[in-house]
Amino acid sequence: MATEHALAQPVAREYRLQRARSQFFEEGVLPEDGVPEQIVDSWVRCRDLGLDRASSEARDHADRLRLAEARDRSARLVEHASGVMEHVFEQIRASGSLVILSDARGTIVHSLGDAEFVDKASRVALQPGACWSEAARGTNAIGTTIAASAPTVVLGGEHFLDHNAFLSCTAAPILDPRGTLAGVLDVSCDQRAHQRHSLGLVRLSVQLIERRLFETEFANEILVAFHERPEYVGSLQEGLIAVTADGMVVGANSIAREWIHRRLETGTGGTFAELFRQGLGKIADRVRSSSDALVRLNLRDGSDLYVQLRSMRAHVRSAMDAPAAADGGRPAVLAEAGGNRAPADKGRIVLETLATGDAGIARAVDRARRILGKDIPLLIQGESGVGKELFATAFHNSGPRASGAFVALNCAAVPESLIESELFGYVGGAFTGARKEGSIGKIQQAHGGTLFLDEIGDMPLGMQARLLRVLQERCVTPVGSLKSIPVDISLVCATHRVLRDAVARGEFREDLYYRVNSLTVALPPLRERSDIRCIVDRLLRLEAAEAGRGELSIGDDVMRFIERYAWPGNVRQLHNVIRVAVALLDPDEDEILPSHLPEDLFLADPVDDAKPSPQGPGPGMPPAVAATAGGLAALEPGARRLDQLEVELIERVMREVGGNLSAAARTLGVSRNRLYRKLGRAGARQAAGG
Numbered sequence: 001m002a003t004e005h006a007l008a009q010p011v012a013r014e015y016r017l018q019r020a021r022s023q024f025f026e027e028g029v030l031p032e033d034g035v036p037e038q039i040v041d042s043w044v045r046c047r048d049l050g051l052d053r054a055s056s057e058a059r060d061h062a063d064r065l066r067l068a069e070a071r072d073r074s075a076r077l078v079e080h081a082s083g084v085m086e087h088v089f090e091q092i093r094a095s096g097s098l099v100i101l102s103d104a105r106g107t108i109v110h111s112l113g114d115a116e117f118v119d120k121a122s123r124v125a126l127q128p129g130a131c132w133s134e135a136a137r138g139t140n141a142i143g144t145t146i147a148a149s150a151p152t153v154v155l156g157g158e159h160f161l162d163h164n165a166f167l168s169c170t171a172a173p174i175l176d177p178r179g180t181l182a183g184v185l186d187v188s189c190d191q192r193a194h195q196r197h198s199l200g201l202v203r204l205s206v207q208l209i210e211r212r213l214f215e216t217e218f219a220n221e222i223l224v225a226f227h228e229r230p231e232y233v234g235s236l237q238e239g240l241i242a243v244t245a246d247g248m249v250v251g252a253n254s255i256a257r258e259w260i261h262r263r264l265e266t267g268t269g270g271t272f273a274e275l276f277r278q279g280l281g282k283i284a285d286r287v288r289s290s291s292d293a294l295v296r297l298n299l300r301d302g303s304d305l306y307v308q309l310r311s312m313r314a315h316v317r318s319a320m321d322a323p324a325a326a327d328g329g330r331p332a333v334l335a336e337a338g339g340n341r342a343p344a345d346k347g348r349i350v351l352e353t354l355a356t357g358d359a360g361i362a363r364a365v366d367r368a369r370r371i372l373g374k375d376i377p378l379l380i381q382g383e384s385g386v387g388k389e390l391f392a393t394a395f396h397n398s399g400p401r402a403s404g405a406f407v408a409l410n411c412a413a414v415p416e417s418l419i420e421s422e423l424f425g426y427v428g429g430a431f432t433g434a435r436k437e438g439s440i441g442k443i444q445q446a447h448g449g450t451l452f453l454d455e456i457g458d459m460p461l462g463m464q465a466r467l468l469r470v471l472q473e474r475c476v477t478p479v480g481s482l483k484s485i486p487v488d489i490s491l492v493c494a495t496h497r498v499l500r501d502a503v504a505r506g507e508f509r510e511d512l513y514y515r516v517n518s519l520t521v522a523l524p525p526l527r528e529r530s531d532i533r534c535i536v537d538r539l540l541r542l543e544a545a546e547a548g549r550g551e552l553s554i555g556d557d558v559m560r561f562i563e564r565y566a567w568p569g570n571v572r573q574l575h576n577v578i579r580v581a582v583a584l585l586d587p588d589e590d591e592i593l594p595s596h597l598p599e600d601l602f603l604a605d606p607v608d609d610a611k612p613s614p615q616g617p618g619p620g621m622p623p624a625v626a627a628t629a630g631g632l633a634a635l636e637p638g639a640r641r642l643d644q645l646e647v648e649l650i651e652r653v654m655r656e657v658g659g660n661l662s663a664a665a666r667t668l669g670v671s672r673n674r675l676y677r678k679l680g681r682a683g684a685r686q687a688a689g690g
């Protein structure tokens with residue numbers, strides 16, 4: 001549709017175009033030939049918008065603030081499109097062209113081009129920060145692609161505004177994995193330099209960008225590629241769907257969407273089994289024997305379809321290994337698929353699982369997600385116990401290496417003399433005490449997967465030099481060997497130190513610092529997190545499951561103390577506290593009470609005790625308790641103090657058991673002695689009027 005007019009003889013075409021322009025602009029008649037229908041439709045829209053063809057005054061200029069906002073909104077698009085744009089630019093370099101990416105509103109967010117043409121284009125604001133919607137600049141490839149939702153070529157005088165007539169532009173819409181417009185890819189040049197193959201190039205490049213967006217969006221699902229002809233599986237013509245572990249189709253590329261539309265009257269959606277009339281299990285069985293197996297499915301209408309599993313994360317794989325449900329081959333439902341995965345089940349955790357509402361963590365997850373599948377080392381910084389290793393595991397599980405190994409080495413925990421052999425491995429008899437058969441080092445073990453170096457700041461200097469060589473040469477030489485072995489690893493490091501300071505002190509090599517520090521994410525300490533409640537819930541679920549118990553809970557008042565405690569040992573400390581509390585519960589108890597938790601939690605100064613209590617300490621209270629209870633009152637006026645609640649609870653239980661101390665102690669999950677002491681303290685406080 002859009003190409004035919006480009007084939008016409010230039011002179012005749014130009015003549016017909018000028019005639020069409022004068023018919024439309026001067027006589028007010030819709031031209032019947034000389035310009036494609038899509039262009040005439042656009043001219044009509046622009047005229048209805050009140051645009052003046054002769055205006056050289058653009059309605060809108062390049063704007064830095066708008067550019068920053070648009071880039072922010074379309075960060076993922078820019079990230080995935082820039083590599084493809086470079087490739088396109090390589091193809092058309094020196095042809096005086098610009099490769100342009102706009103967002104869905106037509107704001108240019110990125111461009112690459114030949115310097116000479118960049119300069120010319122900037123005179124009509126064909127540059128980042130400018131909006132090229134039809135409303136802003138009349139008929140043009142970007143704006144008209146958006147308005148018509150279709151690839152568009154706008155040649156020279158087909159542009160609505162006279163002063164854009166020197167341009168020739170070719171663009172195609174980029175759809176996100178849900179089929180919504182994400183942006184536009186455009187190639188623009190001087191109209192005399194227009195290349196007929198531009199449209200094909202732009203379309204192909206858009207398919208590549210859409211593929212990248214799709215794979216990132218559904219990185220945690222099962223990707224299934226298919227085509228009616230086996231040789232098309234693996235090409236850009238293949239259909240691609242994203243399927244959850246329980247067989248729901250949650251995403252489809254445009255080819256698959258069309259195919260699904262033809263098969264299911266309801267449009268997209270449905271289950272894998274509904275679409276293919278066969279369970280995912282059949283493909284999974286084949287994949288287990290050969291990871292790139294092409295499986296032939298006989299569909300009910302008698303046709304054949306060739307299907308391949310493209311990516312399957314470890315957690316999905318294990319869910320599919322579970323016995324199939326009795327519904328015709330659908331894999332068992334993965335209980336955690338909705339995001340409630342057990343946090344410490346490190347084999348299954350992914351980045352999204354960690355984002356439980358805290359802004360600092362969300363930032364870290366977002367940054368890390370952007371480098372998934374790229375060859376960029378990640379450095380995780382944070383205090384001990386904040387979850388650096390868990391984050392590294394989640395990063396590994398979320399990326400394309402998820403089915404490879406995740407190998408961790410704590411550089412601070414291994415004696416200096418052993419780090420070398422641990423990391424690099426050794427050949428038999430390399431040193432006294434070495435095993436006869438030698439040993440494969442962690443770096444080699446991580447081949448095809450991820451190497452996680454915890455406390456990298458504690459690595460001895462000599463070892464740092466060797467590690468640097470491995471990272472540069474991508475080869476490892478085991479101790480005692482002369483042979484170097486190629487390795488393909490993704491590197492994630494963690495440290496609680498400020499590595500830059502260690503560099504300044506000469507304790508950490510500067511060159512290694514730059515190698516491991518390509519992208520740094522900082523994990524906040526637990527006391528600064530706003531999602532403590534969520535973490536407690538997860539840990540409680542985890543420990544309850546571990547202890548074989550049903551649902552457990554923690555009262556709001558107790559939770560407030562947990563939220564206000566400083567947690568010097570971070571999530572690790574919290575985890576231990578919850579583990580102990582669950583162990584202390586009686587079999588018939590299902591709520592964590594203050595008596596199950598360490599007293600420190602209630603006696604310590606709250607994190608933000610800098611705030612003075614408006615009510616001052618309560619009478620008769622020791623200073624620490626007064627500070628805590630005062631702080632709580634400051635948080636929530638009218639809230640009762642925990643010790644008062646405790647007394648009320650004890651009194652209620654005592655009444656219920658008819659004053660029997662042993663029965664009350666059993667009900668409350670404390671020893672008789674402890675209950676005695678508590679009653680004594682409460683009595684003393686009452687006597688003191690507290």
Ligand SMILES: Nc1ncnc2c1ncn2[C@@H]1O[C@H](COP(=O)(O)OP(=O)(O)OP(=O)(O)O)[C@@H](O)[C@H]1O
Pocket residue numbers: 343344354382383384385386387388389390391454494496535538539571572575
């Ligand atoms: N978001 C979270 N949800 C639930 N548990 C978590 C979370 N983050 C960390 N944990 C738990 O906290 C403990 C400590 O985590 P991890 O070992 O990853 O911390 P770390 O920062 O690597 O510690 P260190 O610096 O001492 O090596 C583990 O038991 C882990 O399962």
